[in-house]
Amino acid sequence: GAVVSQHPSWVICKSGTSVKIECRSLDFQATTMFWYRQFPKQSLMLMATSNEGSKATYEQGVEKDKFLINHASLTLSTLTVTSAHPEDSSFYICSASGGPYEQYFGPGTRLTVT
Amino acid sequence: GDSVTQMEGPVTLSEEAFLTINCTYTATGYPSLFWYVQYPGEGLQLLLKATKADDKGSNKGFEATYRKETTSFHLEKGSVQVSDSAVYFCALKAGGGADGLTFGKGTHLIIQP
Numbered sequence: 001g002a003v004v005s006q007h008p009s010w011v012i013c014k015s016g017t018s019v020k021i022e023c024r025s026l027d028f029q030a031t032t033m034f035w036y037r038q039f040p041k042q043s044l045m046l047m048a049t050s051n052e053g054s055k056a057t058y059e060q061g062v063e064k065d066k067f068l069i070n071h072a073s074l075t076l077s078t079l080t081v082t083s084a085h086p087e088d089s090s091f092y093i094c095s096a097s098g099g100p101y102e103q104y105f106g107p108g109t110r111l112t113v114t
Numbered sequence: 115g116d117s118v119t120q121m122e123g124p125v126t127l128s129e130e131a132f133l134t135i136n137c138t139y140t141a142t143g144y145p146s147l148f149w150y151v152q153y154p155g156e157g158l159q160l161l162l163k164a165t166k167a168d169d170k171g172s173n174k175g176f177e178a179t180y181r182k183e184t185t186s187f188h189l190e191k192g193s194v195q196v197s198d199s200a201v202y203f204c205a206l207k208a209g210g211g212a213d214g215l216t217f218g219k220g221t222h223l224i225i226q227p
Contacts, residue, residue, distance in 0.1 A: 004157065034214045043118070043203070044158075046214035059214075093157070095215075101146060101165060101207070103215065105157040 003027055004096050006106035013084055014114055021079045021109045023094030029074035030096035034103065035067075038091040050077045084113045116141040120204045120218035127194055128226050135189040135221050137178075137204035145206040147171075147180050147187040148215065152201045161189075161202070199225045 003026040013019050023033055031052045036044040048069050049057045056069035066088075068080040077096075081088055089112050095103040120137040127133060139145065146165045150158040162171030167182035176191045187204060204218040 036214075036217075041219070043217040043219040044215075046216070049214055095158075101163055102160065105150075105159070107155070107157040 002098055002104045004104045004106040006094055006109050010110045012112045015085055016083055018080055018082045019084055021092055023077045023106055025075045025096040032097040033071060033077040034095045035079050036093045038093060044093060086113045089113045116208055116216045118204050118206055118216055118218035120221055123222040124224050125221060126224045129196055130193045133191040133194045135202055137187045139185050139206050141206055141208055145208050148205045149178055149189050150203040150205060194225050196225045196227050199223055
């Protein structure tokens, strides 16, 4: 149980375009989901906390107008990278909260902006 | 702010060797501590956790003890197997609710037969 999926697993886009990444909890409902970003050989950095039916909470330094998060249902959160640039190329990982001490992670999405 | 420091790899060991991966943290208050494991091509999986000082988390032969006096949460296993090869992340959660995690950089463990 407690499976989280992400789609797509890998996306290449041109500079200036927008890309949407989906995060789904497949077998449980998650009122809270999290978005992380991981650079090569670096740790995961929390970008934002996504709560179903309300606005996301962004970490300091994360541009909320660039990284749009929508948590429209208890099983789906989306991250849209708007007007992507090469520096946005990274590995984006979501997780879904299953309780105060449990987070279930998706396999990640690799974004390459050319 | 909160931070987690763990030994960087890769760490290469022979099968049946003893494993220690060091992890120390900086946090205000009383965080919960976690070890996650990431196998190739898969998402992070919770390996073990400890929610208060002196707690010992254990799973699949791995253990870690929450040491508040040394702000540490070192991961240990008495006899590693080839199947333990993966990337291990130490992490903390500062709050009591559904908060995001602060991760270390990860340690790549390679076990040779």
